[in-house]
Structures are given as C-alpha cells and as structure tokens.
Amino acid sequence: MRSRRNLFSALVAAILLLVATVQPGHAEYGDVLARYVIVAHDPIADKTTTLARAIMEGTDVACPAFHQLDSDGVALGALNSTTRINPDEEAFPVTVCEAVIPAGARASVDGLPLPTLIAEPEHLVIIGDSGCFGGDAQDCQKAWPFPGIASHAAERKPDLVIHVGDWNYRGTPSTKVDGEATYNSCLPRPGRPWVNTTSGDTWQTWWQDVFQPAATLMISAPWVVLRGNHELCSRAGRGWFYLLDPHSVLLDPYRALPVCNALTVRTEAYALDIGHIRLVVMDSANACDDADFEDVASLAYQARYYARQFDHVAALARGSAKPVWLLVHHPVWSATHYTSEPGIVSLNATLQRALKQSLASSLPPSVSLVLSGHVHEFQAITFDHDRPPQLIVGNSGVALDSNLLDNPYSVEVDGEPATGLALSARTGADSFGYLDVTLAANGVMTGKLHGFQPDGRATGRVVAVCSLPVGWNGLCRLGP
Numbered sequence: 001m002r003s004r005r006n007l008f009s010a011l012v013a014a015i016l017l018l019v020a021t022v023q024p025g026h027a028e029y030g031d032v033l034a035r036y037v038i039v040a041h042d043p044i045a046d047k048t049t050t051l052a053r054a055i056m057e058g059t060d061v062a063c064p065a066f067h068q069l070d071s072d073g074v075a076l077g078a079l080n081s082t083t084r085i086n087p088d089e090e091a092f093p094v095t096v097c098e099a100v101i102p103a104g105a106r107a108s109v110d111g112l113p114l115p116t117l118i119a120e121p122e123h124l125v126i127i128g129d130s131g132c133f134g135g136d137a138q139d140c141q142k143a144w145p146f147p148g149i150a151s152h153a154a155e156r157k158p159d160l161v162i163h164v165g166d167w168n169y170r171g172t173p174s175t176k177v178d179g180e181a182t183y184n185s186c187l188p189r190p191g192r193p194w195v196n197t198t199s200g201d202t203w204q205t206w207w208q209d210v211f212q213p214a215a216t217l218m219i220s221a222p223w224v225v226l227r228g229n230h231e232l233c234s235r236a237g238r239g240w241f242y243l244l245d246p247h248s249v250l251l252d253p254y255r256a257l258p259v260c261n262a263l264t265v266r267t268e269a270y271a272l273d274i275g276h277i278r279l280v281v282m283d284s285a286n287a288c289d290d291a292d293f294e295d296v297a298s299l300a301y302q303a304r305y306y307a308r309q310f311d312h313v314a315a316l317a318r319g320s321a322k323p324v325w326l327l328v329h330h331p332v333w334s335a336t337h338y339t340s341e342p343g344i345v346s347l348n349a350t351l352q353r354a355l356k357q358s359l360a361s362s363l364p365p366s367v368s369l370v371l372s373g374h375v376h377e378f379q380a381i382t383f384d385h386d387r388p389p390q391l392i393v394g395n396s397g398v399a400l401d402s403n404l405l406d407n408p409y410s411v412e413v414d415g416e417p418a419t420g421l422a423l424s425a426r427t428g429a430d431s432f433g434y435l436d437v438t439l440a441a442n443g444v445m446t447g448k449l450h451g452f453q454p455d456g457r458a459t460g461r462v463v464a465v466c467s468l469p470v471g472w473n474g475l476c477r478l479g480p
C-alpha cells in the first residue's frame with residue numbers, strides 16, 4: 001500500500017514538475033498562449049472599440065473561435081476573425097488572431113472569457129516601463145518587480161489598464177552594437193549607417209517581459225497601449241506591430257497595417273472616449289530626446305513632423321466636451337538631475353520644440369493631463385500657467401534612475417517655472433509601483449501610487465497620492 005502511495009506521489013510530483021518547467025513554444029503548453037483585449041479607434045465609424053486577440057502556438061494554425069456572449073455567458077454567435085501579419089516566423093513562432101468585439105458586448109475566445117470595455121470605467125491602472133534589462137544591468141529573478149506589480153493590479157479588478165510604453169527591455173537591453181549606436185529616436189548623422197538590435201525582438205523576450213508576467217492582468221481588463229522607443233523598428237518594433245499595435249484590417253480594410261518596413265515608422269494620433277474622459281494617444285517613439293543632438297537638421301525634421309501631430313492632437317482635444325488626457329510615451333516635460341550630468345535634463349527636446357512650432361503653439365485648455373513614461377521614475381509636474389500637469393509613470397519594472405532633485409522640487413522646465421515630485425531609486429527602496437486611479441463622473445481623478453520593493457513585494461504603503469484638478473499642493477504629494 002505504502003509503495004503504491006509513493007508511486008502515486010512520485011507521479012503527481014512528476015506532473016507538477018512538467019507543468020512548472022514547460023516553456024512557451026512547446027506543444028505541452030497549450031494552444032492559446034495569451035488572450036487580451038486592446039482598446040482601439042475605429043477610423044470608419046470614428047468611435048472607440050476593442051480588439052480581442054489570442055496568441056496561438058505555431059505559425060500554421062487555425063484561429064480559435066471568438067464568440068459574443070449574452071449576459072449569462074452563453075455564446076450568441078461567432079465573431080469574424082483574422083490573423084495578423086507575422087513579421088518573422090522564426091523569431092515569432094506564433095499566430096496572432098483577432099476579432100472586433102461589438103460595443104459593450106461580452107466575448108470569449110476558445111471558450112475562455114475576455115474582459116469587456118464598460119461604458120464608464122471608474123477604476124484605472126496605469127503602468128509603464130515594465131520590462132527587465134537583464135544581464136549585469138538588472139537581475140530579472142531578484143530585482144524585477146513587474147510580475148508582482150501586475151498580479152497586485154489584477155487583484156484590484158480594474159476596469160481599464162493603461163501602459164505608457166517601453167515593454168520589451170529584455171530584447172533591447174543596449175543601444176550599441178559593436179560600438180556603433182543603434183537608432184534610438186535620434187537620427188544618425190548624414191552618411192553614417194544606422195544599426196539595429198532586432199535580434200532580441202522575439203516571441204521569447206515578449207513572453208518573458210510582457211505576456212507571462214501580465215497574463216492575469218491582461219484578462220482582467222482591456223488595455224490602452226502606447227509604443228515606446230524600445231518598440232522602435234530598430235529595436236522591438238516588429239513584435240510591437242504584431243502583438244500590440246491597435247490597428248487592424250478588421251477596422252480599416254482600405255489601408256495596409258503599419259509594419260516595420262523603414263527606419264522610422266510613425267502612426268497617427270487617435271482619440272478614445274473612455275466614459276468620463278477622452279484619451280488622445282500620440283505615438284512619440286521616434287521623438288529624439290536630446291536638445292544638443294549632433295544633427296540639427298534631423299532634429300528640425302523631426303520637430304516639424306511632431307508639430308503636425310500636435311495640430312492633430314489639438315483638433316482631437318478641442319472636439320471633446322470631457323476632460324482630455326494626452327497619452328504620449330516621451331514626456332513633453334520632465335526634470336532629472338543625474339549624477340553623470342552637470343545640469344538638469346529636461347525631456348523631450350523634440351516634443352517641446354514641436355509644440356512651440358505647431359499651429360496651436362500650446363495644448364488646448366481641455367487637456368487636463370499629459371501622461372507619459374520613458375523616464376525610469378515616477379514624476380508629477382505642474383506649471384504656474386498655460387501648461388497642463390505632466391505625470392510620468394515609468395517605474396513599473398525596469399531598474400530605476402537616481403534623480404538628485406529634492407522632493408518637492410522647483411526648477412525651470414522648458415523655460416517655465418515648474419514644481420514637481422520625483423520618486424526614483426534615490427528616494428526609497430519601494431519607489432517601484434503603479435498608479436491606481438479612481439475616476440469620478442465629472443472627470444475628477446484621484447490616484448494612489450502603490451509602493452513595491454525591487455523583488456516585486458508590495459510594501460502596503462501608498463507612496464504618493466495624486467488628484468485632478470490640481471490641488472493647492474500640486475498634482476501629487478508624498479503619501480502617508
């Protein structure tokens with residue numbers, strides 16, 4: 001009897017071990033490797049919609065069935081679905097399938113439920129810069145908090161998740177190849193070849209940095225997704241356009257999907273109506289940070305392009321009766337004093353110049369917030385006049401900067417006095433986190449920054465508290 005029990009125990013242990021060690025790309029893992037919902041703009045109906053996606057193992061597989069469900073969860077009928085264009089079957093041995101979910105409807109894929117975009121989302125989770133460098137720069141086992149942050153956020157059952165960009169660090173750890181600079185938003189000097197680091201842009205790195213740690217959060221709520229400079233076509237752009245980009249032939253069959261077919265591939269700004277607020281999403285992946293960039297003509301060229309994007313942003317914002325949040329990966333304004341720099345670094349040079357050159361010359365009054373990532377810190381900045389507050393949530397995973405500025409700080413940013421808060425590695429051991437936001441019916445926002453240790457453990461401390469409209473003590477203040 002004892003030997004039978006031992007045999008049974010050994011069998012169970014073997015099965016558990018097998019389950020624990022299965023890697024993506026192996027048949028044992030199952031057919032649907034990930035399922036998620038992306039919030040998108042329908043350019044024909046000019047309305048906000050959602051795209052259901054499923055990532056399937058293998059490159060020659062049929063899509064699973066997408067169904068609309070009734071209120072009891074019973075399948076009503078199959079949704080039209082298609083496959084996205086695989087950029088490189090060797091690097092991405094998976095098939096991405098998608099379907100449009102009718103407004104407000106519940107849906108499933110392969111019999112598994114998908115999150116629904118509700119009419120008035122009140123509980124938002126904001127995360128950014130979530131990946132892990134790896135190598136000597138960051139220990140992805142012991143010093144990468146994103147898995148813990150994503151699990152904690154999922155337990156809060158949000159209505160919507162916003163990711164402000166820079167997803168895949170593991171596949172894009174460096175901006176150099178054999179001493180040559182990778183294209184990383186700043187155009188190379190004329191005659192100088194640009195190099196790329198696309199060899200790390202694979203399903204494996206996307207799985208490790210995004211889809212594995214965020215699996216539960218991805219089935220908790222629809223996601224608004226921004227593209228960062230780690231998702232440039234010289235870096236992890238192929239994966240971005242395959243896995244996360246919110247364009248689809250199902251929404252616009254008259255235009256080709258954006259793909260990495262050139263050094264700079266840019267997409268147009270679009271608006272999302274999310275209950276009490278409007279989100280205007282701007283693709284800033286190619287906006288060079290450096291004001292003293294060596295090629296003046298290239299910086300001017302980029303600034304002219306983004307000036308037109310700001311014109312478009314202004315038009316989308318002016319058409320809204322609701323408060324507008326501008327979502328743009330690179331902060332239009334930030335302030336960081338690095339130990340390696342003599343003065344304050346204020347990003348982003350291209351966007352600051354472009355905004356001055358745009359027809360609007362400033363953001364419309366309806367823009368109540370600029371929300372960004374990119375800087376590996378949490379920052380909240382307010383100006384005395386003429387500019388909306390700037391929030392930066394760049395502290396959800398990648399190793400943090402060390403900002404020498406005091407809290408709160410008062411400095412000049414882009415020619416204007418600014419007051420801000422900056423939480424970085426220097427501030428404390430729990431400066432990682434995500435912003436947990438509550439939206440009221442009038443667009444009033446309150447947010448709590450939950451603190452996390454580098455190993456992903458929640459400290460239970462609210463590190464900062466934020467509110468919109470901006471109160472007497474700024475956009476955010478240090479928490480209790």
Ligand SMILES: [Fe+2]
Nearest residue numbers: 166228229374
């Ligand atoms: Fe970035």
